[in-house]
Amino acid sequence: MSSRDAILASIRSNLPKIDRPLPALPEFDDGPSADLTEAFGKALARMGGRLLTPDPADDGRACIWGLIEHSWLVCSATPEVAGEVDLAKVADPRALADVDHAVVRACCGVAETGSVLLTDHDLKVNALAYLAQHLIVLLDPTDIVVNIHSAYARPEFRERRYAVFHSGPSATADIEGVLILGAQGVRSLSVLLAPRNASVPDQAQGAHSTQWGP
Amino acid sequence: MSKQPQGGSPDSPKFEPQPRGARSRGDKPIDQAEAAERFLAAPRHQQQHDTRLWTLRQRRDDQMWAMPEWEEMRSLASAIKEHTLCHLDTYLETFEANAKANGVVVHWAKDAAEHNRIVLEVLQRRGARTLIKSKSMLTEECGLRADLAKAGVEVIETDLGERIQQLDDEDPSHVVVPAVHKLRSDVAKVFAATIGSDPDNDDPPYLAGAQRDATRPLILNAEAGMTGANFLVAETGAVVVCTNEGNADLCANVPDLHIVSAGIEKLVPRSEDLAIFVRMLSRSALGSPITQYTSHFRGPCRGGEMHVVLVDNGRSERLGMSEFWTSLKCIRCGACMNTCPVYRRSGGLSYGATYSGPIGLIIDPTFNARKYSNLPFASTLNGSCTNVCPVKINIHEQIYAWRKVLVSQHETPFVKRAAMKAAGALFARPAMYRAAIERTNDALASLPRFAIYNGLNAWGKNREMPHPPAETFHQWYARNRGAKP
Numbered sequence: 001m002s003s004r005d006a007i008l009a010s011i012r013s014n015l016p017k018i019d020r021p022l023p024a025l026p027e028f029d030d031g032p033s034a035d036l037t038e039a040f041g042k043a044l045a046r047m048g049g050r051l052l053t054p055d056p057a058d059d060g061r062a063c064i065w066g067l068i069e070h071s072w073l074v075c076s077a078t079p080e081v082a083g084e085v086d087l088a089k090v091a092d093p094r095a096l097a098d099v100d101h102a103v104v105r106a107c108c109g110v111a112e113t114g115s116v117l118l119t120d121h122d123l124k125v126n127a128l129a130y131l132a133q134h135l136i137v138l139l140d141p142t143d144i145v146v147n148i149h150s151a152y153a154r155p156e157f158r159e160r161r162y163a164v165f166h167s168g169p170s171a172t173a174d175i176e177g178v179l180i181l182g183a184q185g186v187r188s189l190s191v192l193l194a195p196r197n198a199s200v201p202d203q204a205q206g207a208h209s210t211q212w213g214p
Numbered sequence: 215m216s217k218q219p220q221g222g223s224p225d226s227p228k229f230e231p232q233p234r235g236a237r238s239r240g241d242k243p244i245d246q247a248e249a250a251e252r253f254l255a256a257p258r259h260q261q262q263h264d265t266r267l268w269t270l271r272q273r274r275d276d277q278m279w280a281m282p283e284w285e286e287m288r289s290l291a292s293a294i295k296e297h298t299l300c301h302l303d304t305y306l307e308t309f310e311a312n313a314k315a316n317g318v319v320v321h322w323a324k325d326a327a328e329h330n331r332i333v334l335e336v337l338q339r340r341g342a343r344t345l346i347k348s349k350s351m352l353t354e355e356c357g358l359r360a361d362l363a364k365a366g367v368e369v370i371e372t373d374l375g376e377r378i379q380q381l382d383d384e385d386p387s388h389v390v391v392p393a394v395h396k397l398r399s400d401v402a403k404v405f406a407a408t409i410g411s412d413p414d415n416d417d418p419p420y421l422a423g424a425q426r427d428a429t430r431p432l433i434l435n436a437e438a439g440m441t442g443a444n445f446l447v448a449e450t451g452a453v454v455v456c457t458n459e460g461n462a463d464l465c466a467n468v469p470d471l472h473i474v475s476a477g478i479e480k481l482v483p484r485s486e487d488l489a490i491f492v493r494m495l496s497r498s499a500l501g502s503p504i505t506q507y508t509s510h511f512r513g514p515c516r517g518g519e520m521h522v523v524l525v526d527n528g529r530s531e532r533l534g535m536s537e538f539w540t541s542l543k544c545i546r547c548g549a550c551m552n553t554c555p556v557y558r559r560s561g562g563l564s565y566g567a568t569y570s571g572p573i574g575l576i577i578d579p580t581f582n583a584r585k586y587s588n589l590p591f592a593s594t595l596n597g598s599c600t601n602v603c604p605v606k607i608n609i610h611e612q613i614y615a616w617r618k619v620l621v622s623q624h625e626t627p628f629v630k631r632a633a634m635k636a637a638g639a640l641f642a643r644p645a646m647y648r649a650a651i652e653r654t655n656d657a658l659a660s661l662p663r664f665a666i667y668n669g670l671n672a673w674g675k676n677r678e679m680p681h682p683p684a685e686t687f688h689q690w691y692a693r694n695r696g697a698k699p
Contacts, residue, residue, distance in 0.1 A: 004322040007478065007526045011303045014534030020296040025486055028283050047506065093468050093515075094434050112493075113504040126467035126515055130460045148504070149489040157485045158450055161316065161513035162467075165492075168506045170460040174375035174391060176398050177266045178418035183374055184426060184433075185460030185507075 029146040036111040036144045037193065044114030047168030048181050049189035060138070060194040067136055067190060068101045076103040077124045078138060080197060093127035102132035102186075106139045107156055109191070112147035113167050116191060117154070120162035129166065130185040137166070138194040230258045232400045235385070235563025241585050243625075244567065246592045250560030253395075254676045263395055264559055267552040270391075273501020274549060274602065281497075291490050292606035295543035298448075298481050299533060305448040305481045306524065312451030313522055316513040321523045326356035329525045333358060333440070333473055334365050336521050340471050342367070342437035348455065348462035349373040350442025351389055351546055352475050352525060355568045355581075370432045372461035374425055381408040387562030387570065390499045390548040395561045439465035441511075443476035443522075444545065445491060448483050452512045453522060456495060456505040463509050470518035472511070478524050479542040491545060494604040498547040532580050537615045541576050543605040550599035550609055556592050559676070565589060572599035576612040579620065587625035590616040648688055655682040 001009070041051035054063045064081060068074050075096060076083030081103045090096065104123055106116035116137050120126055129135055145151050156163045170185030181187055233256040236249035254260055278284045298305055310320045321336075323329035329352075337345065345367055347353070359369045359380070371380040375392035379385065382404045386392030393401065398416040406413035411424040441462045445454040453474050455462040466472040482488060496505045514520035533539050551557045551571030562570035567578040567586055575593060578586035590613050599609040620626055621634070640647050658666065659682045667674040685693075 002322070003324045003328060006324055007322050007524070007530060008303050008306065010526065010530035011306070011478075011533060014530055014532075014539075015302065016300050016533065016536070016539055018300060020293065020300045022297045022483060023290050023293045025290060025490065026283075026286075043503065047502070047504075091517075097430075097434055115504060115508075120515075127464065130464045130467065147489075148493050149486070152486050152489045157452065157510060161511070162515070163510040163512075164463065165504065165508040166506070167504045167508075171458050171506050172374045172422060173458075173500075174373070174378070174393055175396075175401050175418040175421055176262060177269065178398075180419050180422045182426065183422060183459035183461070184372055184429065184464055 025149070027147075027149045029150060036146065037141045039111040040109050040114055040144050042114070043110075043112060044168065044189075044191060047114050048171055048179075049114060049166075049168040049191060052190055052192045054193065059197075060192055063192055064103070064136065067134075068103075071101040071134075073098055073100045074103065075099040075101070075128060075132065077122060077128060078103060078105040080105065080138065080194075087124040087128070090125050093125050093131065096125060096128050096131045099128065099132040101134045101136060102128045103136045103138070104129065105194075105196070106137050106191075107143065108151060108154060109139045109144040110146075110148060110151045110165070111144055113165070115148075115151070115165040115167040117151060117156060118164050118166060119156050119160040121160055123162075126162050129164070130170070132186055133182075134188045134190070135166070135169070135186040137189065137191045139191050140196045141193050142195070229399065230256050230397070232256070232396060233259060233561070235387070235561070236566030238566050238585075241582065243587050244565065244585060244589065246560065246564050246566065246588055249564035249566065250556075250592075251675075253561040253564055254559060259395065259397060259561075260559060262397055263561060266391075266394055267558045270500055271549070271552045271602070274498055274552070275501075277497035277501050277503065281493075287490055287494055288604055288606050291494060291545075291604055292543060294482060294487050294490060295605050296540065298483055299479065299539065299542055302478065302481065302530075302533065305483060306478060308448040309446050309451060309481060310524075312449065313453075313512075314451075316451045317520070318451065318513060319519070319521045321521060323523055323525045323527070325527050326525075329356045329475065329523055329527070330358050330361040332523050333475070334362060334367065336471070336473055337362075337367055337438055338365075340438065340519070342469075342471060344368045344370070344432070344436045345438045345440055346370050346372050346433050346436040346465045346469065347440045348442065348457060348465050349376045349386070349392065350440070350475050351386075351568065352442055352477050352527075353440070354386060355527065356475075356525070358475070370429065370436065372429060372433065372465060373457070373459060374422060377425060377429065378404055381405070385563065385568070388548055388551060389546045389569070389573075395563060433464050433468055436465075436469050438471040438473065439467075439469040440473045440475065441465055443474050443480050444495065445482050445488060446476055446480045446522075447485055447488065447510075448481055450485050450512060452485070452510045454488060454492075455509045455511070456492070456507065457509075458500075458506045460507045463507060466509070466511055467515055470515065472514065472518065472520045474511070474520070474522040476522060476524055478526055478529050479544075491604075495545055495547055498549040498602065498604040528580055535580070537619075538576060538580065538612055540607050541573070541580075541609075541612060543607055544573055544577075545605055546573075547604060549602040549604065553598045553602050555594060555596070555598075560592070565592070572609045572613065573607075576607075576609060576616060579616055583620065583623065583625055587620050590614075590620060591626075591630070648686065651686050652689070655686065658682040 172183035402416035405411040
């Protein structure tokens with residue numbers, strides 16, 4: 001008998017002889033925060049991340065520039081921001097080891113926890129979000145959902161090979177409970193409120209002039 | 215944060231060596247009390263440990279009070295887990311089919327040895343000799359590192375706490391914070407000897423930075439990566455891993471080979487079920503609303519390979535133990551450990567087992583009833599563990615049930631049996647019991663300290679005895695209600 005069959009047979013002979021139905025789950029969103037963006041920002045700050053709200057006169061360019069002005073290497077996974085590494089040509093994630101700032105657009109944000117949802121589709125190379133020293137995430141305020149329950153209703157969890165909630169930078173408190181940011185992954189997480197720009201061309205058209213960044 | 219060593223360098227008069235864990239000798243019963251006594255004899259370690267874990271418990275309470283649906287969530291979490299365990303065979307088959315369809319190779323391991331053999335075979339087929347790993351209690355349970363080392367595979371733990379423990383050649387003492395029993399001075403000593411950090415600098419940010427710098431090249435050069443699994447989702451074939459450091463994502467996404475080690479009890483039926491557990495896991499563990507990273511792996515990175523090893527190692531048998539099967543609901547948050555007065559004051563290593571604290575007391579005897587026969591007695595049965603458990607395991611009742619099982623199997627020492635026999639005789643004779651209580655109360659109130667706090671009274675060790683009441687309940691009742699006692 002294969003181990004698979006042996007384990008399944010052992011389970012079947014030991015199954016509790018009781019009926020336990022699978023419960024239907026509420027969404028727990030009866031009293032959502034009036035202002036999801038504000039709730040998101042507060043939750044993110046508690047997790048060690050920061051929310052950047054661009055000046056109304058600025059479409060986000062100044063904000064981004066402020067973050068990456070002194071960066072030694074910017075790698076962008078979104079066509080909205082120009083980077084210095086062409087992710088399509090990165091065959092080995094180790095090539096991203098020296099990235100200082102990574103930029104990516106999130107599928108959604110979660111007001112309850114200050115999380116942003118990133119997938120392999122958004123990141124192009126998954127390791128980008130962990131090898132970089134700093135992570136900048138673009139988030140459309142209309143993509144913010146109430147809580148983790150509403151986030152799990154999204155299609156990414158069925159469609160993508162990789163989906164991850166980032167709720168702050170890499171952190172540890174393993175030595176006497178002292179909180180340290182930048183344990184193994186990014187040292188900082190900045191989330192920039194930036195509506196999805198319908199006019200941004202896709203990469204195939206390569207119209208760099210409409211991109212933000214260096 | 216001062217640059218001055220706060221824990222005291224080995225030369226400083228303040229230095230207190232780290233107490234080590236229980237002595238393990240084959241199948242011989244672990245003497246938890248002996249190891250606990252050595253931990254208590256190191257006051258700086260003991261106090262830091264107690265305070266740190268109680269802080270986590272208080273933060274958990276803050277999160278709980280901020281969530282009106284907390285109790286409903288606990289009931290739902292428990293119901294989902296019980297339902298899944300009652301249909302575990304079909305959910306495992308569903309998971310396997312979906313994972314395979316996503317391009318994942320699924321393996322089944324009956325026990326620790328088979329698990330370690332499968333992992334080694336997968337590594338050898340790819341010629342991989344270096345493995346970066348995120349924290350996994352299952353691989354601790356299986357003794358994976360030792361087996362891989364014998365086969366010439368270098369394993370590098372990437373969670374800071376787990377790395378400290380690996381470099382110190384010591385087991386993790388807690389399921390969430392593996393090095394919580396160590397002071398910064400202990401870490402400075404370990405790092406100075408192993409990764410060449412400054413022995414006189416025990417500033418935690420410095421130590422964490424030194425470890426980051428030392429581990430980064432190992433991550434970049436590793437030929438394979440391994441993670442555990444917090445949850446497996448049957449309907450999507452997803453493996454879910456929660457970390458704060460993002461180290462699981464580095465292990466899974468940097469090398470092109472990702473091996474997942476997962477216990478068969480980690481399943482949940484639907485993606486939406488994750489919301490219940492993800493919302494409760496870190497709130498229960500650390501008092502944070504969520505871990506920094508909650509990662510869902512459904513298939514290999516482009517061009518890579520992903521393997522999942524489903525491990526039984528005694529779990530299917532436990533499923534058939536009517537009093538103990540619900541311990542399989544455990545999501546390893548560690549809340550029961552943080553709240554337990556025995557755990558907080560004796561340290562996780564005193565249990566001499568992979569799983570320590572209240573959950574360990576009810577899991578460890580299923581692995582070896584003789585070796586862990588003393589553990590169910592390392593509890594006050596105060597029930598706090600049960601109250602904080604996010605999946606509603608009746609931990610303290612199971613601890614008590616294990617005592618009965620172990621006593622009936624004679625897996626308890628003679629002194630304990632003799633004491634229990636004497637107590638049994640006393641409890642069976644009400645008049646004798648009342649007389650004894652009156653005498654004890656009088657004695658506690660009038661005896662000098664040396665007569666109460668000595669080696670013969672285990673309850674007086676390292677703590678104050680309760681103040682005896684002026685009269686017994688029976689005396690009070692006789693005086694106030696006038697009935698014959």
